[in-house]
Amino acid sequence: MKCKKITGLLMALVVLFGALTGCASDGSNADRKVVVGAAMPVFDDKWLSYLYDAMKDGAKDKNVDLKMVDAKNDSSKQLSQVEKFATEGVDVIVVCPVDTAAVKPMVNVAKQANIPIVIVNRIPPKDVMKDVDSYVGSESIKGGIIQMEEVAKILNNKGNVAIMTGQLGHEAQVKRTVGNKEVIQKHPDMQIILEGTAKWQRAEGIQLMENWLQSGKKIDAVVANNDEMAIGAIKALKEAGKLDETVVAGVDGTPDALKYVKSGDLDVSVFQDPVGQGKGAIDTAVKLAKGEKLKDKMVWIPYELITKRNVQEFEERWDVYNKNKSN
Amino acid sequence: MKNQQTIEKQAPVNGRVRVDWKEKGSEVVSRYGIFLIFLGMVALMSILTPHFFTYFNLINVVRQVSFIGIVAMGVTFVIITKGIDLSSGSVIALVSVMAASFAQGGHSLVVPILIGLGIGALTGLINGTIATKGMIPPFIATLGMMTAARGMALLYSNGRPIGNLTDSFLFMGSGDLLGLPFPIIMFLVMGLISHLLLNNTKFGKSTYAIGGNEQAARICGINVDRHLILVYTYAGFLTGIAALMLTARISAGQPSMGVMYELDAIAAAVIGGTSLTGGIGTIPGTMIGALIIGVLNNGLDLMNVSSYWQQILKGIIIVTAVLIDSRKNRKS
Incomplete structure (x- = not known):
């Protein structure tokens, strides 16, 4: 009886994992997709969750295989995730750093593996930026x-x-x-x-x-x-x-x-436009993967002031975005 | 602070009869040590800033600690049994988003409340069952719940806050009852209930007995596993109450809520004299412990102490308070 229950549970788990991994490997037979490894700081953040969604949307539009991982606000974990992307041989690495002061080793890993690296949202110091292929984001x-x-x-x-x-x-x-x-x-x-x-x-x-x-x-x-x-x-x-x-x-x-x-x-x-930053990051990553020359290394997504006067405009932007998402 | 009494309860041996007034005095100090430290802190804050000792500010402090205070009561039960509960913060988040999703109108107020209390108690039940039946240390069992509950909260809410809650729900966080904020009333009521449960019932005696000596408790015929499961369930239930009120207070269910609250709750219990080695602890002590943390936060904010310094000072003061208290206990 007990044994049966456990086997049942195990089977349910197997089915669940099958379903989950099945989603990820969909359409892998199509002509080779650009593979982007995205090392993100933490999934548990509201603003960032819009950025992640925008990246996923952008990836769908551009037919990109996006691998997104969560560093749980731990810089050393993020570094090991970047290392993993490098050994897997993704086409581009996108990093939203947990800590901008800890980006250098990640950039080194990417450079050694000869993989372009894009930093999104949080800008590292100048001496690190010279080795980064592109930055997409705003200036805090x-x-x-x-x-x-x-x-x-x-x-x-x-x-x-x-x-x-x-x-x-x-x-x-x-x-x-x-x-x-x-x-x-x-x-x-x-x-x-x-x-x-x-x-x-x-x-x-x-x-x-x-x-x-x-x-x-x-x-x-x-x-x-x-x-x-x-x-x-x-x-x-x-x-x-x-x-x-x-x-x-x-x-x-x-x-x-x-x-x-x-x-x-x-x-x-x-x-601070998460959709602009997220889509911008994917666009830039695709360009780098295809060897296109970037017009500008720094892709600035400007901050915009919101007051009662123009709040309508921003509400409409979210509406459009949410509608697209639900489609 | 109740050190002596509990020890006497468990081992009423060396028949000491002679009344020694000096000893009696030190007993008072040891029993009420942390309370005296609390009064000392209140006095100090009152001297340092004239804005501390006002009716509104004191009410403000008690309301702020009532959430953590209620969680800490459950944690006190758990720690007395030699256990630990690391899941409270994440459970707050899970309860928060789930209850909030049923508090946006369309349901009677009873629904989100029952869901909140139910989820809270259920997580406690799972914690207790895994710890006892699975024979896994409570530290690990509740660590698992801490991670999983946070994940579930994020999954359920898609990582975003759930707002637009009904006014009747919001009452739990911001309403007044009998001239006092509702969270304070609940803090006092749950404090009284928990205190009676711990001191005046068989349930409470078994809780102390298990913490004092689990093997002996087993031999005495206490169903230890069942009892521990109930203790964790009660802790989860109290966490559910705190989560509902906190959600109402900020008028949104948030998956990021309650990060590190488990440590604040444990700190409140330990400052209040609950021993991490089990068998010792009281509810009034824990309530004072929570108030000490609240007074510290409030006083430092009032004086606009730099945030960096606040963290350092809080660490030092918390450890010092416990040190003074344990020193007193050792002397007596």
Whole structure:
């Protein structure tokens, strides 16, 4: 009886694996596809999940065999994944680095194997970039600058700013904050009165904002490194009845955040285009695989400012994207 | 903090009768040691920043810790039996996305609540069953659940938040009852229930007995496996409650929620005097432990201490608090 159950379970597992691997090997007999190995930092991230979907879509359009792996935010794991791609002999390696400071060994691996390497979304330092075949993405620092410039405009260039940062040490946390501060330094009547991390999370954003609200300091603007934390701040501000007198700004322009922009709760967001970056990465990878010359090594996908005035436009973009996806 | 009492409970031997007042004094210190440390911290924060000791801020702190606090109560049961539960954070995420998907209107409020509590309890049941029947160390069994539950949460939600929750659901996170935020009420109610369960029932006595000496407990006729499964199920159930309230608090089900919460919960229990070697621990202690973490977070934020320093200070203060407490226990 017990034995039967176990055999049944095993058979179910075999069938399941068969189904899963079956999907992956579909159409492998067709004329040779470009094989792209994509080493991604972590699957558990909302914004990145749009980037991954865009890469998958792009791969489908261009008839690319895309192998995507999750480094679970572990740089050494990511390196071993890149090494594996190199030994498998993929045509192009695409890396979205866990840590931009740890990209060099990956680039070396790719170079030794003579495989082109494309970095997406997070830009490594200059000395590493010279060996990279292409970079597709935005400049985090610009996101911070665009965001803070709009906040400064709303505040008439004066007031107290609280900066809510992402997970400490992440490239986007560091650079966006640097961008914020660059703008603030230009305005003598603006000062940073509070700075703390909410680790990219909404729940942490609520908590940090609640604590800040008790600090007795007058806060004119809360500038967060991403939208999720900004939404957290909005919740806490609303509860304290102080949302109307406080400017809130985020970065990312996720569908969720756009709703808050539309309702006027979130004053500023900055759109980082995951679809542009994801498709751009695949396009570039295909060009490199076919030996085409790139027009420009740096493929910039610009940040775009979102306010209540133009929020409609971005909602339509997501609509189109989501529709395409469901087809 | 309850060290002495529990030891006496288990081994009422060396018949000590003479009342020694000095000893009595140190017993008070040892029993209420962590509570005194907590009061000391509150006093210190009140001196350092005038914004700490206000009604609104204190309410704020208690509400913030109520989520982790409830999880930590279950973890206390588990640790008393010499086990550990690493899955709480991921289970929070799984419960969050599943309950949220049924809280977008169209269902009665009962549905997401039952699903949330059910999923929470079920993960605990699985943890307990794998640990006991599979004879796998709880560390590994719950580590597996930690990984798998996070994966399931991501799969179920496609990695994205689930929003647009109904107002009645949101009440669990932001509503007030009897002039107090709902999470605080639940924190107190679940604290009372858990305390009574641990101190005044056979279930609680068996929990201590298993942690004190599993072999002896078995010989005494306690069905150890069944009991442990129930303990993990209760821990999962409490995690489910916390997850529902947290989801309501941020008004979205999120697969990325609760990362590292398991460690905060374990820290709260251990700060509150629960011994990782089993057999020792109390619910009020754990509640104080959670409050200590909350006061620390809050006070450091109020003073705008740099985030880098906050992490260093938190580490030092948590270890110091436990050190002082264990020193007191050893002396007595």
